[in-house]
Structures are given as structure tokens and as C-alpha cells.
Amino acid sequence: MSYAYLFKYIIIGDTGVGKSCLLLQFTDKRFQPVHDLTIGVEFGARMITIDGKQIKLQIWDTAGQEAFRSITRSYYRGAAGALLVYDITRRETFNHLTTWLEDARQHSNSNMVIMLIGNKSDLESRREVKKEEGEAFAREHGLVFMETSAKTAANVEEAFINTAREIYEKIQEGVFDINNEANGIKIGPQHSPTNPSLPGAGGQGGSQGGGCC
Amino acid sequence: MEYFKSGLKSVLGGPQPGAQPTGAETIEKLVDRVTSSTLLEDRRDACRALKSLSKKYRLEVGTQGMDALKQTLEVDRANCEIIGYCLDTLCNITSSDTFEEEQDLLNINIGEQFTEIFIKNTDNVSLVLSFLEEYDFRVRWPAVKLLTSLLKNKPKDIQDIVLVSPMGVSKLMDILADSREVIRNHVLLLLIQLTKGNANIQKIVAFENAFDRLFEVIREEGWLDGGIVVEDCLLLMLNLLKNNTSNINFFKEGSYIQKLTPMFVIPDNIEELGWSPQKVSNIHCVLQLVRTLVSPNNPVQITSVCQKNLRNANLLEALCNILMANGVPADILTETINTVGEVIRGNLNNQEYFCTVMAPSNPPRPAIVVLLMSMVNEKQPFSLRCAVLYCFQSFLFKNEIGQQQVVQTLLPSTNNNTALTTGQLLCGGLFSSDSLSNWFSAVALSHTLIENPAQKEQLLRVLLATNLGSQPVSLLHQCATFMQQTNKLQSKIGLLMLLATWMSHCTQAVAIFLNVPGAMAFLTAQTSATEYDNNEELLQGLCAFLMGICVVFNDNTVANYSKENLSQLIEKRVGLEMYISKLSEISRHEVYGRASKQPQTKAKYPNDLILEFEYCKLFKALESVIVKTLGAQKQLSNDMTELSLSEQENGLLLQYKDVIRDQDRRLQDLNKDLMRITQERDNLQVQNEDLRQSNLQLQDENTLLKAQLSAGTVNSETLPNTELPDPDLLLKLKQLEKEVSEKDSELEQLHKDQDDLLELLTDQDVKLTTFKNRLRDLGENIEDEDSDNNSIDETDVK
């Protein structure tokens, strides 16, 4: 239950590229061929381990349509990481990356880690965007890049975990101000430097379960 | 007032000789000063003056000053004092309250109309939101007040605007951390209004760490003992969670359930301390909050994880402590019982825990027993008795062991335990003279049998000692007898529901029932009756249903009432048509609709307790089976040897018929709506056009007069005040324009809905035809009621 750090992520990109499926594969380890269209945003969470430390990921999956764009923008500021997803079988979703990136850079805090993801790598026969193109785009804009398949789960874990690792390293380097919650990072209850002792409160006796205050 | 007058003097440059200026004139001058003066002090004084006049001369300040105020907000945004005056002024003119000093109440909705004008340009709202970022109290405070006022008048519009205005929600969330309590508390209220019914805003607010902040405030204020601010925090949390699965998920994942623990700490000496009204309100909110997390309407996996977390955080234990504490006010007790019910419902571990809770009575008794004692006690408040029933049902829901335990207490046992048991209480209630107790007990007992064939048979073994000396009779026998004897509708219905649950899928029970003297005659008489008083049609429906169960689950062991005999009895005495129509009385009845909505039986008055959720489910599952069985029997007796429809096929057919009937009805409703709305829209268009015309005319006149004025041909005395078109007219015009556009979009939506429905209907038609074909292939002869208007080519389907 308790964690060393909590990171907030958002998943962005055109509609239909597989954002919701990626989240579902990551949190529930399953693929749903017909996924409901996301309205606004949906929440998901999972615990991972980096360097032996428990890290809680809280992830907001957004709707890609233009109509929800302004709603989505409200989530940039408070996020520590973003997965920017395109569909390797649909060229136009790759072409829209610039717009997404501009939007993200404009509204987020400057330290937000952005991971570029070319999804649906299982559909090799219908590929329209070469892997090299994705790599080039990522290099040009300073992003981390990966191709994934929400269907076969290939690289899905890695995408989420590598993003977390980047954030974690930035924390170690002191780049992130971890005391500012607006950065999308929280320190876990037992790590809080101001409150090292055990929680004194709790119910009348026999309090088992979560040790957080 | 004196001060104000002298202030005015300085602004207006001294008193004019002669008559006092009218309010309108004064305001005109002030507005002029605000817009054209190059001196900051001048503008500031004018704004201050406008503010002080804005209550008394609200209409004048609003109509003449709105643009000037907006302009100042942009031009002088660096000057906190001026901005403060402007925001305060806007706050006054858009207020939904009426001020004492306000003169002519021309229009009650004046505040709303000014709101509408102000927010028409959504940038204005963004502008006000941007002032939240200013820390100066003189700005931030009136900005919060103005937003509150706008939100109160136009909640939906403001929600939409805030949602799309950049970081709008975030700005509000930021100032929730303001150390000045008056601002923090006010923002809290603002957020409660803003989040109401808007899932997108709710999610952003949660994303912006609302739960952390709110728990922080609640802790500062002293948890349950805190004042109204605690209640406000809880209300906001409730808004964020209600019907918002994403946020419930976030709440659970963020370990916020554990943070609720201190809210349930009830001091030992609570009886002396007493329950202050605020404390009562606070705990009600907390209970609501817990129920939101485990509502039966949530997706199952979410509810069950929340249930588990609640138990692990010892909150179930805390709730049970309240349940068993002394001196808890009845309404809190009632709500706690409901809450415990939903926390344990369908969760085996929690149900097991609940089972072990003991009441501190003398002798100690299980909490369940104490609760049931209240349920069958006429003197207890009605709502509390309902809550106990719900809690008991929840205890038994998907809990085979619990069901068995209750039935066990009724069986002839080896140990001579004299302690009062759940089973005894229910049997006592079942045949007591209080019809409400009969109903409660019958429903409660029926829940020990749901989807549990073993207990249906076990319960058959229960014997009751009746009058001294006479033979003991079985519980089922007694139920069937009491059903005939009692003259209270509620008791009859309760027993009929119990019997239906018991006898469905249990041929042994049916056989015993058929042997009860008069039982079948009673059902037949009720089912064939052609007249009824209020709610008796329902009684007849329930009797018909039980009769049907006797046919379907009949193993032909009772010679007189074999499957065939009973079918013929129905056919001859009632008639199949008549029988089916009696049966459908049940699902047509409004109480059926109400009862099948949610597991909790919701009733205001004792007489409202008629049907119950699980019974409705049973009915829905078996109605078509009964009809099909009777049909098959009829065919058999007609020497038809063909196989009839399979059970499944028939069920499907009935389902499709239902769907089509339903869609027909909705289509009709929608068409009606459409016609009405088209009509309304046409009317509005005509009105709008009229207004446009008269507005144009006024503008022409105005231009003419201006021209005349500049040409000096008109005596200024006679010049009517036409700086602006008649404000009243303008407002009305704007309102009408808005209404027209609203109606337009409504209409469009309806068109879309209708298209969707038509598409669905076609879809269903196709399916139905496929089915009919398949049935025909199976040799079934079905009358094709709608084959002639069936536009789909049957050969195309496959």
C-alpha cells in the first residue's frame, strides 16, 4: 500500500491510437478489442518498483478528440510524465504529433518527461510509419521513444516503467522540486522528511492495514 | 450617506445649481468619467461611486455601466483598488438577491439577466478567473464572490466556460489553500456548486489534489467535531465521487479510505456529550460518502475493493460500533444500518465479520438478532425497520453460509438452546398481527432461499406448534393457510412473494403447497376474478404467478394437480389470454417499476411497501417460462405432437417483443416531443422576428434623433433617453434569441435520437425475422402479425 513516490501521468494522442488499451494492458494486463470511446478522462493506477523502491503511478487517460482538448489541457500542469501515442498504421496520427507536443510543452511544467509511443506494433503488415521515423522525431524533440503493442503487451510495461525511471533520475539529480505537488510528484507517507515518526492517530485499538496517516 | 454625497460632489465637480440630478443622470456622468477620464484617481472615485449606487440603481448601473466596468477591468488591472470596486459592482448587479434599497422591482430576474449579458462574452469569465491569481484581498475576495453569483444564476453555462477556460478549475483549486479562512470557505462553497453534476470538472478537481486538501482542512477543523466547514468539505467530496467511477477509483487507489478513520471515532462518553446538530450533519455526510463508494450501482469490482479496504481500515468495525452504541439519534442509526448493509453486501468476508458482531445487551446477543427485533417491533420508526430489512438482505446476498445459518435456527435441533434466534424472530413476525411485520419477515425469510435449492428443502422441514393439542404443521402449510385467512393486502402480498421464491425450482415445495386445503382454490378464485379494488389487480397477478410456478415446477406427484390438470384448470377456469394478462399486471404496475430500480426498498409510508427487488427479478426470469409451459401444455392437449419452441428460443422471442414494444413507445413519445418542440420553436422564431423588427425600428429612430440633435433641430428637453435601446427590450431579445438556439439544438438532438431508434428498430426487426425463420424451420407455427408491413426481404437475412 505505501510507496516511496507517487507519479502522475497523462496519456495523450489522437483518438483511436490505443491510449485506453495501453492503460488497460498496463493496469489489468488484458486487451479489450472493442474499447469504449473515452469521454473526457479516465483514471487508472498501478504500483511499480524501481531501484527497489515502490512507486505508485496514477495515470489519466484522455480523450483525443478536438472537443475535449481544452479539458485535457487542465491535466498537463499537474503531470510528471506524459505518454504521447501515435498509431503506426495511420500516418496522420504521426503527422499530428507536432501539434500535440506544442500543446503539451505550452501547458505543462518544463520538467515533464514525455515518452513517444508508436502503438500497434503487432500490425506489421499495415505499417505506415517506419520505426526510424519515430526515432528521428523523438531525437529531434528530445523525447524517449518506443514501439508498443497494447494487444500483445509488447513493450507496454517498459513504456510506463522507463518513463518512471526518467522521472526518478531527474529527482535524484535534483531537477524536480518534489515539494511542489503541482509537478505531479508526491513523496510517500513514510518518506516524508517532516513526519518520520509513526502515525499516532487511528481508530480505537487494533488498527491493522494501511500504515499511512 | 453624507460621506457618499461629498464623494460624489468631488467626482462630479460640485453641485449643480438648481434641481438634484436623477439617479440615471448621475450614473451617466459617472460612467462617462470612468471611460474617459485620464486621471487614475478620477476613475477610481467614479468606480467607487458606481459601486455604492449599484444596489439602489442596479438597473441603471447595469445597463449603462457594464461596458465601462469591463473596460476598466482590462485597462486598470494593475490597480487593486479599482479592480475591487469594479468586481464588487458587478457582483451587486448580477446578484440573485434583491437589495433593500433597490427601488422599482421592474424585473425579479434582473441579476440573472445581467449575468447573461456579462457571460455572453466568455472572455469576461476568464478575466474574472484571472483575478483569482491576485493575492490582494481587495481583488481576490470580490472575484470569488462574483463567480459565485454568476454560477448561482447560470450554473450550466459557467461550468462549461470554466471548463474550457485555460486552467480555470486549477486556479480555483489553488486558492483553496488560501490561509484567509473567509476566502477558503467561500471557494469551498463555490466548488460545491461548480462540481455539481459535471463529471469533467469533478475529475479535474480530484486531479488537482482536492482530496488531500479537503482532508487537511477537515483535520484542522477537528474532524467530526468541526463546524460547518467540515460538512462543506464532505459535501464537496460527495460531489466528486457520486456516480463518478473514475474518481471513486482514484479515491480508493489514493488510500483515502484509510484517511476516513478518524471521522468515525466516537468518544466513549458520547452519551453525556450529546450529538450536536452539526455533528449529526457531519456524520450523515460521512455515511453518504461511504455509501457512494460501495453503492450497488457501482461496477462490482470497484465496490468489492472498496468494501475490502473499508474492512481493512477498521471502518466496518467502527460502523458496527455506532450501530451498537447507546444514545445514537434514530436517523443516524438508520443511516448507519443502511451503510453497514452496503459495506457487507455481497462480500463474504465482511458478511462473516458482521455475523460475529455482538450487542452489549444482557444477555449478549448477536447484532443481527437485536436488529431483527427492531424490524418486527411495531413501535420502532418505520425508516429504521426498512433499514434493518435492507441490511439483513445485504447480509444474505450471495452468502450461502449466512442463508444456511438463519434457516438452521428454525430446524428441530438437538441442543436445547433457549436463546432468541433470527429464525424465531422471523417466524414470529411472519404471523403476527402487524401486517408490516408480516411483510418484512416474509421478504427477509425469502432472502434465505434465493438461489439456494438446499435451503428451500431444509426450510420444508420446519414444523410449527399451533394450538395446544393439535398436530404441528409445516411452515409452508402455515404460510399457505395464513395467506388465505388474513384480510390485509400487505400480509397477503408478502406471503405470496415468499411462497413464489420458495416454490420456484423446488418441486417438493410445490407438492406440499398443492396439498394445503383451499390453497389452489384461493389462487384460482383470485386469478379468475374480474373485478378489483385498488392494488388488488396486483394481488391477482401475484396469485397467477404462483399458480404458474405450480405448473412449471410440478413433478406430478399430486394426482389432482398434475401439470396437465393444472394447465387445464387455468385454460378452462381463467382462459389463457386472461391468465397472461393477469400475469402482466405485475410488470405493468408502477410499484414494480419502483421496486426493480435498486435493491434497497425505498418507501416513505408503510403502505408503499408492496413489491420487492428480488421478487421482481424472479418474476422477470420466470414469466416467459410460465407462458411457454402453458402454451406447450395446450398444444399437447390439442394432440400436437410437434416439438414447440425451446425454452431459450421462447424467452428470446418474448424479450424481442418487449424490446420492440418499448421502442415503439419511446418512438411515439419522441415524435410527440418533436412536434411540440417544433411548434415552440416556430412560435419563438416569430416572436424573435417581431422583436428584431421593433429593435431595428428603435435604432432607426435613435439614429434619426441623433441626427436631429446634432443638427440642433430637437429641443433637448424632449429627447427621450435612447442612448441605448430600451434595456428591457434588449434583455428580452437576448433571452429569446438564446431560447431559440436552445430549442434548435434540442430539436437536433431529438432528430438524432429518433434516427438512432429507427436504426435500432430495424436491427431488431431483422433479428426477429431471423428468429421467426429459424422457428419456422423448427416446425413452429407462428402467426405473423406484422409480416405484411415488414419491409425487410426475408431471403436477405441469414
Ligand SMILES: Nc1nc2c(ncn2[C@@H]2O[C@H](COP(=O)(O)OP(=O)(O)O)[C@@H](O)[C@H]2O)c(=O)[nH]1
Ligand atoms: N492490433 C492492435 N489494435 C489495437 C492496439 N491498441 C489498440 N488497438 C485497437 O485500436 C482501437 C482504439 O483503441 P483505444 O484504446 O480505444 O484508442 P484511444 O482512443 O486512443 O483510447 C480499438 O479497437 C483497439 O482494439 C494494438 O496494440 N494492436
Ligand SMILES: [Mg+2]
Ligand atoms: Mg480512449
